[in-house]
Each structure stands twice: as C-alpha cells, then as structure tokens.
Amino acid sequence: MTFELLSPKLEKHFMRWYLHVDMDAFYASVEQALNPALKGKPVIVGGRSGRGVVTSASYEARKYGVRSAMPGFQARKLCPQGIFLPNRRKVYSEFSDKVFAILERYSPEVHALSIDEGVVDLTGTERLFGPPVKTAKEILARLERELALSASGGLSASRMVAKIAATLAKPHGFIFVPPGTERTFLSPLPVERIPGVGPKTHNELLRRGIKTIGDLFKHASLTRRYLDLEEERAGKRSHDHSIGNETTLDQPLKQLEQMEEVLWELVEEVGARLRREEVYARCITVKIRYANFKTITRSKTLNVPTCFDREIFETARELLRKNLAPEGPVRLLGVSASNLLSSGWDESLFDVQKRRSWEKLYSGIDRLRRKYGDEAISVATPHTKRQ
DNA sequence: TCTGGGGTCCTAGGACCC
DNA sequence: TCTGGGGTCCTAGGACCC
Numbered sequence: 001m002t003f004e005l006l007s008p009k010l011e012k013h014f015m016r017w018y019l020h021v022d023m024d025a026f027y028a029s030v031e032q033a034l035n036p037a038l039k040g041k042p043v044i045v046g047g048r049s050g051r052g053v054v055t056s057a058s059y060e061a062r063k064y065g066v067r068s069a070m071p072g073f074q075a076r077k078l079c080p081q082g083i084f085l086p087n088r089r090k091v092y093s094e095f096s097d098k099v100f101a102i103l104e105r106y107s108p109e110v111h112a113l114s115i116d117e118g119v120v121d122l123t124g125t126e127r128l129f130g131p132p133v134k135t136a137k138e139i140l141a142r143l144e145r146e147l148a149l150s151a152s153g154g155l156s157a158s159r160m161v162a163k164i165a166a167t168l169a170k171p172h173g174f175i176f177v178p179p180g181t182e183r184t185f186l187s188p189l190p191v192e193r194i195p196g197v198g199p200k201t202h203n204e205l206l207r208r209g210i211k212t213i214g215d216l217f218k219h220a221s222l223t224r225r226y227l228d229l230e231e232e233r234a235g236k237r238s239h240d241h242s243i244g245n246e247t248t249l250d251q252p253l254k255q256l257e258q259m260e261e262v263l264w265e266l267v268e269e270v271g272a273r274l275r276r277e278e279v280y281a282r283c284i285t286v287k288i289r290y291a292n293f294k295t296i297t298r299s300k301t302l303n304v305p306t307c308f309d310r311e312i313f314e315t316a317r318e319l320l321r322k323n324l325a326p327e328g329p330v331r332l333l334g335v336s337a338s339n340l341l342s343s344g345w346d347e348s349l350f351d352v353q354k355r356r357s358w359e360k361l362y363s364g365i366d367r368l369r370r371k372y373g374d375e376a377i378s379v380a381t382p383h384t385k386r387q
Numbered sequence: 388t389c390t391g392g393g394g395t396c397c398t399a400g401g402a403c404c405c
Numbered sequence: 406t407c408t409g410g411g412g413t414c415c416t417a418g419g420a421c422c423c
Binding site (some may be wrong): 018026056069074113115116117187195197198199200201282283285295297298299300301355 | 414415416417418419420421422423
C-alpha cells in the first residue's frame with residue numbers, strides 16, 4: 001500500500017481512484033428489466049435441461065438457497081415455484097455493452113473484467129464530475145435509472161481493495177475505503193474474500209492457521225503471493241487469448257464416429273469465431289471428459305496457423321483418436337484454439353496461396369450462414385455423410 | 388436425475404539451443 | 406571428472422473466475 005508511505009501532500013498528487021462496478025444477479029436482472037412481470041419473483045437463468053446448471057439466480061431465488069453453478073434439478077427441488085428461463089447470452093451481452101457505455105461517460109479508462117464487472121479509473125475526473133465518492137454513487141444510480149439494473153460498487157485507491165469492497169457491498173450497495181485505511185478494512189475479512197483464493201488455497205491457508213486477511217499480513221511472502229496490491233503491473237500482461245467451444249453430451253458416447261461428428265460441429269463454431277475475429281490459431285486443444293469425470297486435454301501446435309474448419313478438424317480428430325483412453329464413454333468434448341495471431345506471420349508462398357483459396361471458400365460459407373442461418377450450409381465431415 | 392460453458396493464469400517438466 | 410546455466414517453446418494439468 002504505497003500511499004501509507006507518502007506525506008499527505010504527495011499523497012494527493014499520486015492518489016488514484018478505482019471504482020469497481022459489479023452488476024447484481026446480472027442475467028436474472030436483465031430478464032426482470034425486460035419483463036417487469038418478473039420483478040420480485042424468483043427468476044433462475046439456466047438449469048432447465050437435464051444436465052444444465054444455474055447461471056444466474058435473482059435474489060428472490062437465492063432466498064431459497066439457489067446459487068449459480070448449482071445443478072438444475074437441485075435448484076428445482078429447493079425452489080419449485082422458480083421461474084426457469086433459458087440462457088440468452090446475446091441479450092445479456094447487449095445489456096453489457098449498455099452498462100459499459102455508461103461507465104465510459106465518466107472515464108476513458110474503463111476495464112471490462114467480465115460481462116458484468118468492470119473497473120472505472122476515476123483518477124483526474126474531479127474537475128469534471130466532482131469528488132470520486134459522489135461520482136461513484138452517481139454512476140450506480142444512473143445504471144439503475146437508465147437500464148433498470150442494480151449494481152454494487154467499491155471505491156478505493158487499490159483495484160483489488162475496490163473489488164473486494166464491491167463484493168462485500170452486494171447486493172445494491174456501495175463501499176468506500178478511504179486511502180490509508182486499507183489494512184483496517186481488509187484485516188478482519190476471511191482470506192477467501194481475496195480474488196484468486198478458491199477452496200484449495202483456502203484449505204491450505206487454514207491448515208497453516210491463517211483465517212483472516214489480518215493473519216495473512218503476518219506472513220510477508222504469502223501476502224505478496226495472494227494479495228497483490230501493487231497497481232503498476234495491472235494491464236501489462238499480454239493477453240493470451242483463446243477461443244473454444246465445448247459441450248456436455250446428453251448421452252455419454254462410446255462410438256468414435258459419433259464423437260467425431262460432435263467434434264466437427266464444435267470445430268465449425270470455433271472456426272467461424274476465429275474468422276469473425278480475423279485471427280489464426282497456432283495451437284489446437286481437444287478436451288475429453290469421461291463418464292467418470294476424469295478430464296484430459298491434448299494439444300498440438302501447428303506449423304502454419306489456421307482458422308479453417310477442415311484444418312482444425314484434422315488436428316482435433318488426430319488428437320482425439322490418439323488419446324482416446326479406455327476410460328469408457330465420453331460425456332464431454334471440447335475444442336479450443338489458442339496462441340492466436342492476427343496475421344502477418346512468416347508464411348511461405350505456398351502457404352499464402354493455400355490460405356487465400358481457403359479464405360475465399362470460407363468467406364462464402366460464413367456469408368451464407370449469416371444471411372440464411374447456420375443450417376443453410378452444412379459441410380460433410382471427411383468420414384460421414386450429412387444431408 | 389450428480390457435477391455447464393466460457394475463459395485466464397500459473398506451474399512444471401522435457402526438448403532444444405547457445 | 407559425476408555431468409553448468411540460461412532462455413524459449415511446447416505440452417499437460419489444475420486452480421480459479423463469472
């Protein structure tokens with residue numbers, strides 16, 4: 001906590017202000033905003049199909065113990081009167097854009113951390129909008145007024161403290177942690193409040209007698225490891241982007257041919273997204289989860305990056321065939337593309353020509369699909385006939 | 388009618404190179 | 406006479422987050 005070392009005058013000079021905004025029960029709230037009849041009701045997004053899980057539960061539903069990531073049948077048992085809705089990702093993503101558009105009215109420095117969470121750097125906005133505390137409250141009120149969505153906020157000179165504060169403020173609250181009071185604020189909190197400390201780490205820390213963040217402070221190296229309060233590094237990390245698609249099968253599969261058909265469908269989606277984002281993948285990874293829940297991933301780095309279904313599929317199929325262990329039936333298959341390049345890598349002339357011709361073919365396919373839907377064109381997998 | 392789907396980050400070992 | 410020491414890439418797995 002750098003500012004504790006500074007004199008009050010310098011402090012003012014270097015002070016940064018971060019507002020962490022976290023939308024409350026985002027997907028469920030969007031559904032309620034779009035359909036006022038759902039207001040005040042136990043709305044549960046996801047968990048409708050047999051193997052589905054809850055993606056978001058309104059606070060009314062949470063009263064019954066429904067939580068996100070909970071299997072659907074369990075949620076139904078806890079809250080039979082719950083209103084179960086399908087996951088409409090596109091709609092939530094549109095609302096997310098509206099949320100961030102509002103945040104961006106208050107600062108050019110807005111970092112989206114997920115679809116429903118972001119950090120607004122309010123440093124230097126005093127002259128325009130007044131004191132940060134006032135601005136923060138105004139932003140939260142504005143989200144509610146313009147989008148009918150409830151949000152929680154945390155304001156601090158440290159991003160991590162701001163995030164913890166926002167979580168603590170939930171639902172529909174705001175916590176300001178004045179500079180210099182961070183330790184006092186954090187010390188009584190249980191260690192699992194720290195982002196990145198999940199069940200495993202929590203247990204490990206408990207085993208060492210560390211329950212609260214205050215306990216953690218007594219161990220300098222552990223504090224550095226889990227509670228990184230340095231601000232300067234933030235945002236420096238190169239984003240190792242990846243694009244993937246996976247599915248849990250209704251029935252665990254035993255036949256390789258059936259698996260390959262699923263694999264092809266997954267690949268088509270991944271390929272389309274790569275082309276939409278105009279990136280090429282150097283690494284293809286296949287994920288296999290067996291009925292006993294054992295999960296493996298196998299990856300291969302390509303000599304020539306690709307975004308073409310046929311090439312991705314060849315690699316994915318090879319990985320699948322080579323690694324299909326005798327663990328029995330497969331309950332989940334996934335394909336993911338990583339090590340993404342946007343273009344301009346060192347290509348041989350042959351590769352350039354091949355890539356151009358593929359690009360022509362696939363841009364035609366993608367265009368037709370956009371116009372007439374995914375079913376407009378289906379491409380035969382190398383081994384199966386599809387109508 | 389056990390346990391989704393989208394990701395990121397970190398670690399660790401082996402290959403390979405200088 | 407035991408066989409250094411980096412750096413980078415690739416692969417696999419696991420923890421964690423929303």
